[in-house]
Amino acid sequence: MNQKKIFLDESKMPKQWYNIQADMPTKLLPPLHPKTMMPVTPEDLAALFPKEIIKQEMSQERWIDIPEEVREKYLIWRPTPLIRASNLEKFLGVTNIKIYYKYEGTSPAGSHKPNTSIPQVYYSKQEGVKKIVTETGAGQWGTALAIACSMFQIESEVFMVKISYNQKPYRKIMMNVFGGTVHPSPSPLTNTGRTILAEDPNCSGSLGIAISEAIEIAVQSSDTKYALGSVLNHVLMHQTIIGLECEKQFESVGDYPDVIVAPLGGGSNFAGVSFPFLRHQLQSGKKVRCVAVEPSSCPKLTKGEFRYDFADNAGFTPLLPMYTLGHNFMPANTHAGGLRYHGASALCSQLLKDKLIEAVSIDQLECFKAGVIFAKTEGIIPAPEASHAIAQVFREVEQAKKEGKPKTILFNLCGHGLLDLQGYQEYFDGKLQDSNFKEADFHESMKALDSFPKI
Amino acid sequence: MNQKKIFLDESKMPKQWYNIQADMPTKLLPPLHPKTMMPVTPEDLAALFPKEIIKQEMSQERWIDIPEEVREKYLIWRPTPLIRASNLEKFLGVTNIKIYYKYEGTSPAGSHKPNTSIPQVYYSKQEGVKKIVTETGAGQWGTALAIACSMFQIESEVFMVKISYNQKPYRKIMMNVFGGTVHPSPSPLTNTGRTILAEDPNCSGSLGIAISEAIEIAVQSSDTKYALGSVLNHVLMHQTIIGLECEKQFESVGDYPDVIVAPLGGGSNFAGVSFPFLRHQLQSGKKVRCVAVEPSSCPKLTKGEFRYDFADNAGFTPLLPMYTLGHNFMPANTHAGGLRYHGASALCSQLLKDKLIEAVSIDQLECFKAGVIFAKTEGIIPAPEASHAIAQVFREVEQAKKEGKPKTILFNLCGHGLLDLQGYQEYFDGKLQDSNFKEADFHESMKALDSFPKI
Numbered sequence: 001m002n003q004k005k006i007f008l009d010e011s012k013m014p015k016q017w018y019n020i021q022a023d024m025p026t027k028l029l030p031p032l033h034p035k036t037m038m039p040v041t042p043e044d045l046a047a048l049f050p051k052e053i054i055k056q057e058m059s060q061e062r063w064i065d066i067p068e069e070v071r072e073k074y075l076i077w078r079p080t081p082l083i084r085a086s087n088l089e090k091f092l093g094v095t096n097i098k099i100y101y102k103y104e105g106t107s108p109a110g111s112h113k114p115n116t117s118i119p120q121v122y123y124s125k126q127e128g129v130k131k132i133v134t135e136t137g138a139g140q141w142g143t144a145l146a147i148a149c150s151m152f153q154i155e156s157e158v159f160m161v162k163i164s165y166n167q168k169p170y171r172k173i174m175m176n177v178f179g180g181t182v183h184p185s186p187s188p189l190t191n192t193g194r195t196i197l198a199e200d201p202n203c204s205g206s207l208g209i210a211i212s213e214a215i216e217i218a219v220q221s222s223d224t225k226y227a228l229g230s231v232l233n234h235v236l237m238h239q240t241i242i243g244l245e246c247e248k249q250f251e252s253v254g255d256y257p258d259v260i261v262a263p264l265g266g267g268s269n270f271a272g273v274s275f276p277f278l279r280h281q282l283q284s285g286k287k288v289r290c291v292a293v294e295p296s297s298c299p300k301l302t303k304g305e306f307r308y309d310f311a312d313n314a315g316f317t318p319l320l321p322m323y324t325l326g327h328n329f330m331p332a333n334t335h336a337g338g339l340r341y342h343g344a345s346a347l348c349s350q351l352l353k354d355k356l357i358e359a360v361s362i363d364q365l366e367c368f369k370a371g372v373i374f375a376k377t378e379g380i381i382p383a384p385e386a387s388h389a390i391a392q393v394f395r396e397v398e399q400a401k402k403e404g405k406p407k408t409i410l411f412n413l414c415g416h417g418l419l420d421l422q423g424y425q426e427y428f429d430g431k432l433q434d435s436n437f438k439e440a441d442f443h444e445s446m447k448a449l450d451s452f453p454k455i
Numbered sequence: 456m457n458q459k460k461i462f463l464d465e466s467k468m469p470k471q472w473y474n475i476q477a478d479m480p481t482k483l484l485p486p487l488h489p490k491t492m493m494p495v496t497p498e499d500l501a502a503l504f505p506k507e508i509i510k511q512e513m514s515q516e517r518w519i520d521i522p523e524e525v526r527e528k529y530l531i532w533r534p535t536p537l538i539r540a541s542n543l544e545k546f547l548g549v550t551n552i553k554i555y556y557k558y559e560g561t562s563p564a565g566s567h568k569p570n571t572s573i574p575q576v577y578y579s580k581q582e583g584v585k586k587i588v589t590e591t592g593a594g595q596w597g598t599a600l601a602i603a604c605s606m607f608q609i610e611s612e613v614f615m616v617k618i619s620y621n622q623k624p625y626r627k628i629m630m631n632v633f634g635g636t637v638h639p640s641p642s643p644l645t646n647t648g649r650t651i652l653a654e655d656p657n658c659s660g661s662l663g664i665a666i667s668e669a670i671e672i673a674v675q676s677s678d679t680k681y682a683l684g685s686v687l688n689h690v691l692m693h694q695t696i697i698g699l700e701c702e703k704q705f706e707s708v709g710d711y712p713d714v715i716v717a718p719l720g721g722g723s724n725f726a727g728v729s730f731p732f733l734r735h736q737l738q739s740g741k742k743v744r745c746v747a748v749e750p751s752s753c754p755k756l757t758k759g760e761f762r763y764d765f766a767d768n769a770g771f772t773p774l775l776p777m778y779t780l781g782h783n784f785m786p787a788n789t790h791a792g793g794l795r796y797h798g799a800s801a802l803c804s805q806l807l808k809d810k811l812i813e814a815v816s817i818d819q820l821e822c823f824k825a826g827v828i829f830a831k832t833e834g835i836i837p838a839p840e841a842s843h844a845i846a847q848v849f850r851e852v853e854q855a856k857k858e859g860k861p862k863t864i865l866f867n868l869c870g871h872g873l874l875d876l877q878g879y880q881e882y883f884d885g886k887l888q889d890s891n892f893k894e895a896d897f898h899e900s901m902k903a904l905d906s907f908p909k910i
Contacts, residue, residue, distance in 0.1 A: 005528045007462045071647045075459045076542070076834045087531070106561065108834030110873070150831050170625075173876040176883055177830050375632050376605050379563030418565070418873045421628040428631055 002088055006046075006100075006249045008079035014244040015066055017237045019125055020275045020347060021063035023282040026354050028346050029455065030232075031318035032308060037453060041317045047219050048226040052123040056234040064237065066119070073118045073151050076108045076145060078241070082249035082410075085375040090452060092397055096406040098255070101413045102246050102273055103380070109174075111383065111415030112269050113144030116238035120227045121148035130223040131155035134208030135185065136339035138164050139171025140415065141229030146180030159185040159213045162205035164337070170419045185210040192216055194327040206330075207341075208313025215316050230266025231311050231345045239272025247276050257288060257410035259396055263388040264292035264301065264359070265338045267345035279357065289380065290357040291396075292348065293388040295339050295367075297435030298331035300324055301352055301359035303442070308452040311342055321455055322349045326445025334364045334435045335423030336384040342445075363434040367391045368427040371417070382424050383415035459541055461555075461704045463534035469520055469699040472692045475730045475802060477517035478737040480745055481809050483688075483801050484910065486773035487763060492908060495773045502674050503681040507578040507615055511689040519692065527572045528606050530567075532562045533696070537704035538868075542832040547852055551861040553710070554848060556868045557701050557728055560835065564586040564629075567724050567868030568599030568684055569775030571693035575682045576603035585678040586610040590640065590665030593619050593792030594626025595870065596684030601635030617660035619792070623824045623876045639664040645882040647671055662796075663768025663786075663810050670707070670771050685721025686766050686775075686800045694727025701865065709873050712743060712865035718843040719747035719756065721795045722800035728867040730802075732809065747803065747852075748843040750822075753786035755779055756807055756814035758897070763907040776910055777804045781900025789819045789890045790878030791839040797900075815847060818889040822846045823882040826872070838870035839878050 021028065021397040030039035042054045049057075056064060066074075085099040104112035124132055132149055135158070136142030142158035148157035158180055165172055165184035175182050185205045186193035192212040196203050203209075218226035226236060243260075250256050260277055274290040281288055294301055300323045309324040311317040324343040325331075331340045344352070351357045364384070371387030373394075374380070382390060389411040400407040417424065426432050459473040476483065485494035497509045498849035503511075511519060521529075537719045540554040559567035579587055587604055590613070592598030597613035604611035613635055620627055620639040630637050641648035647667040651658050658664075673681035683690060698715075705711050715732055717725040729745040736743055749756055754780045766772040780786075786795045799807070806812045819839070826842030828849075829835070837845060844866040855862040872879065881887050 003465055005465065010458055010460065053505045082671065108830075147834065151834075169880070170873070170876045173880045173883075174836065174873075177827060177836055177876075177879055179831065371630060375563075376634065379606075381629065381632055418625070418629075421625045421632075424632055425624070428628075 002084060002086060003253065006082040006084070006253055007251050008245055010075055010079065010249055013071065013074065013079050014241050015071070015382040016063040017066060018240040018244060018276050018279060018432050019059060019062055020062055021060050021233065021280065023279055024350065025282070026184045026350055028350055029321040031320050032453065034310070034315065034319055044241050044318070048215065050123045050127045050129060050225055053120060053234050056237060057300065058231055064378045066302060067122060070119045070122050073281060074241070075179055079245045080104055080106055082246055090330065091373065091377045096395060097397055097400050098408045100257070100408070102410065103178040103413045104242060105380065105413060105416035108147045109131065109140065109144040110273060110418065111140050111144065112239060112242060112422030113141050114147055114233045115241055116229065116268065117144040117270065118151065119147035119238050121145070121152050122153055125152045125154055126227050128223060129154065130224045131157060132221060132225050132227050132393045133157045133214045133217045134227045134229070135207060135214045137207050137340070137385055138436070139168055139175070140273070140338055142169055142175050142182065144229065145227055146178040146188060147176040149180065150178040157217065158182045159187065159210040160360065161185055161207060161210050162203070168419070185213050187213060189213070190216040203316050206313065211312045212314040212316060230268040231343070233347060235268050236263055236271035236345055236347050242272035242276050242412065246273060255408055258408050259289040259291060260410045261291045261293060261389045261392045261396065262412040263339055263385045263414065264336060264348065265341050265385065267348035269347060269412055269414040270283050273343045273410070274357070291392060292357060292359045294361045295334055295336055295388060295435050296361045296363045296437055297334050298325065298340055299361040299437055300344050300397070302361045303437065306353050306455055307449050309449055310455065311343065313342070319452055320346045321409070322346055323352060325442050326448060327450055328346065329442055329445040332438065334422065335432070336364065338385040338390060339388065362388055362391045365432060365434050368424065368432065370394050380413065381424070382413060382418040384420055386414050389413070457539060457541060458708065460537050460538070461537040461708055462706050463700055465530055465534065467703055468526065468529065468534050469696050470526070471518040472521060472693050473695040473699060473731050474514060474517055474519055474525060474736060475734065476515050476688065478734055479805065480737070481805055483805055484776040486775050488906065489765070489770065489774055499585060499773070503670065505578045505582045505584060505680055506691055507581070508575060510823035512694065514688055519801055521575060521598055525577050528573045529696070535559055535561055535699045537701055541835055543829060549852060549856070553863045554854055555712070555863070557865065558835070558868045559697060563602045564595065564599040565873065566595050566599065566838065567697060568596055568726065569602055570696055571684065571690045571723065572599040572603035572682065573606065574693050576600070576607050576609055579680050580607045580609055583678060584609065584680045587680050587682050588612045588669045588672045588767050589682045589684070590614045590662060590669045592622055592662050592795070594630070595793055597637065598626055598629050599684065600682055601630040601633040604635065605633040611635040612672065613637045614665040614891065616640055616662060616665050617658070623874070640668050642668060642897060644668070645671040652749065653720070654771045661768060666767045667769040676714050685723040686798070687804060690723050691726035691730070691800055694723045695730050697867065698728035698729060698731030701728060710863055713863050714744040714746060714747045715865045716748060716796055716844045716847045716869040718840045718853065718869065719749050719803065720796045720797060720840065721838045722803035724869040725865055725891050726800065726803060728865070729812070746847060747812060747814045748847045749814065749816045750789055750843060750890050751816045751818045751892055752789050753780065753795055754816040754892055755776060755797060755799050756786070757816045758892065760901065761804060761808050762904050763910065764904055766798065768797070774907055775801045777801055777906040778807060780897050781903060783903055784897055787890050787893065790875065790881070791819065791822070791843060793840040794843065816842055817846045819887060820889050821901065822853070823879065825849050835868065836872040837868060837877070838872040839875050841869050844868070868903060876879055881899065
């Protein structure tokens with residue numbers, strides 16, 4: 001039997017994160033202050049983030065040291081296994097196509113999110129922060145933040161979109177287990193929430209409202225900060241530990257991926273697995289295809305425009321250069337909550353613009369079908385987000401079969417779906433539709449960007 | 456930093472299970488046929504189990520080969536990690552007390568149960584079985600069986616206690632993902648179910664009823680068999696892969712446990728982790744304390760009697776020599792569903808009788824408290840069953856502190872609690888009581904055993 005699970009010694013866990021900004025042929029356009037349209041300064045961000053995070057966000061250094069205390073927490077579950085999908089290969093009847101997946105679902109949160117929540121909370125703690133506030137949709141990011149805050153004994157407060165708060169009680173309970181305070185949003189705790197509730201007491205909330213509430217609380221006190229779970233440069237950089245581990249694991253079995261596949265919501269999990277490999281292409285031309293998979297209902301990379309836009313629906317953040325559907329765009333309600341985001345991180349957007357990465361969009365029914373096959377063969381029920389990568393892997397296999405070429409595929413299994421089983425039930429019950437793209441809404445939403453600088 | 460996670464190379468995964476019957480100073484009393492009160496023969500069991508399983512159930516061989524096809528499936532998640540609970544040690548402020556846990560929650564089912572469902576299904580498949588029927592309470596065993604059946608492309612049918620079917624939809628969905636058919640029990644599909652529903656259409660079911668329904672379906676067809684997830688000798692033996700791996704993992708770090716702690720429902724997870732270590736005590740006197748932990752609400756080992764009793768509530772099985780509270784005993788409704796069983800396996804019972812293992816009972820509030828501390832320090836939310844072991848580990852630590860002695864503790868973290876979060880919510884909400892033992896019910900229940908042979 002071939003080795004199925006490729007572990008990495010704890011002693012070989014990477015000691016630095018990789019910052020792709022150092023190697024990009026086109027440098028990032030600066031984030032702009034929405035009032036002045038001038039590049040934002042570190043001071044502009046100081047009310048929200050700790051200084052070290054702001055420094056990392058703007059850094060051009062290629063390698064950033066992972067603090068010893070962060071590494072110690074990572075060791076709770078890292079290095080994560082790289083797994084050869086041998087049973088899936090058998091099911092697909094392939095012989096010269098190898099499929100590997102990096103499994104990030106072994107983390108305390110069940111996803112890759114703690115890779116960044118832990119350093120973000122660590123730096124906050126270092127700078128005397130007492131509480132971190134954030135928003136969460138379906139709950140993955142809120143859970144990861146609550147866990148990190150519990151590790152460093154900082155208070156955590158999470159505004160959770162009310163409809164998810166009511167429909168997905170398990171993630172809320174998980175946050176409670178780790179000592180997190182969770183409010184359904186809109187809440188009566190903020191001006192934003194009170195205003196909305198006065199108009200509509202039954203408002204079921206949105207990520208935009210939850211962000212507004214979190215930021216409103218964060219800026220009220222100098223020892224309270226805010227944290228973001230994707231999109232920003234430092235978040236993507238923290239996730240590169242995924243790909244850096246993969247690189248060593250491939251080395252240990254004498255292999256190297258031809259293509260890397262990952263779902264893309266904001267971009268952190270895609271960046272995490274692919275950037276460390278992409279660096280060899282940028283540095284020495286060693287070719288690798290990096291394919292980002294988005295849901296058909298929210299196709300910013302394949303149908304959006306490269307424009308300056310807000311990172312949040314409410315318009316509180318700086319303007320970022322990104323592929324976007326417009327910050328007011330509300331995608332259809334699919335089960336991959338983590339991919340229902342209007343824009344892509346500046347880093348991923350610039351790389352796509354420069355044709356250094358690829359993007360595809362896939363319907364959710366194709367993804368659930370792929371997810372069920374994966375569960376039955378490999379034994380892990382994938383998160384709906386992760387199933388997007390699996391569906392694309394199946395397409396890559398079909399393509400390679402047609403071409404009769406050998407191929408080594410790596411994909412990021414960014415989380416398990418144990419708290420997303422309701423989606424699988426609806427899939428089995430035939431209640432899910434293919435995820436339609438609301439094109440008219442998109443065009444409407446893009447109009448709001450007319451006043452922002454063109455790229 | 457000390458090594459936190461101790462992995463074992465796939466090539467070192469044990470190739471045989473350990474059968475403690477070969478080394479027990481007192482041989483097991485035979486199971487008796489309830490009609491004749493004579494020892495049961497292999498023929499008596501042939502309608503329910505495949506031949507190889509019946510052979511293993513009665514075998515006195517010390518080592519039984521694990522078939523290559525079973526090992527291949529085990530490799531999906533095995534060997535499982537042995538983890539040093541370094542953060543918990545830090546929290547408890549201990550320096551000369553080492554705590555290790557074997558983590559079985561990485562399996563496709565999230566518990567140790569697939570260690571036995573996979574070989575049971577494999578042997579059935581070998582003998583031409585087309586379908587396996589079983590019962591499940593909260594759903595762990597049903598899930599493990601559905602997964603194994605999916606692996607070997609056999610049909611699975613699970614009768615799930617109706618109150619769990621309605622209250623715990625996630626485990627039902629999990630079985631569906633793996634192709635299992637799940638019926639709420641009592642169902643209109645069997646005579647047993649129809650009779651009960653005619654009397655009480657709203658009956659919420661019991662494990663006893665579900666067993667009756669499963670057996671009724673199994674015996675109707677020669678290519679359908681039944682499978683049990685604990686209690687029987689072969690089930691306990693399949694689980695010894697847990698302890699055999701632990702042994703090699705301890706060896707690799709030059710350590711050995713002084714005490715091994717595991718929860719005990721029927722006995723399979725306790726046996727799995729402890730028997731391979733106990734064998735050295737039986738063979739060469741190398742001392743190890745093995746402590747089984749049961750809930751105070753269901754204290755068969757600490758308050759029950761060593762008697763012949765049925766393995767099931769309905770009285771369909773042979774009579775087994777066991778510590779029991781009587782097969783009619785209905786324990787208080789606690790959240791550790793896997794420990795709400797009236798008796799202990801014959802193997803564990805005989806070993807306790809011979810003072811080769813120890814037993815304690817613990818209230819559920821102490822267990823939930825320990826479980827939350829564990830989650831916050833080690834990052835894994837334990838199944839309520841597993842939290843019983845953790846509570847006892849805390850007691851062991853207190854004892855060692857008092858005695859000022861070094862101690863190496865191993866416990867079996869038999870599963871994660873991600874699908875049991877409702878219990879944690881009720882714990883936080885103050886809705887849970889200490890688990891009271893219904894002593895009058897116990898005495899009443901024991902009266903039914905008066906007509907069975909004394910031990």
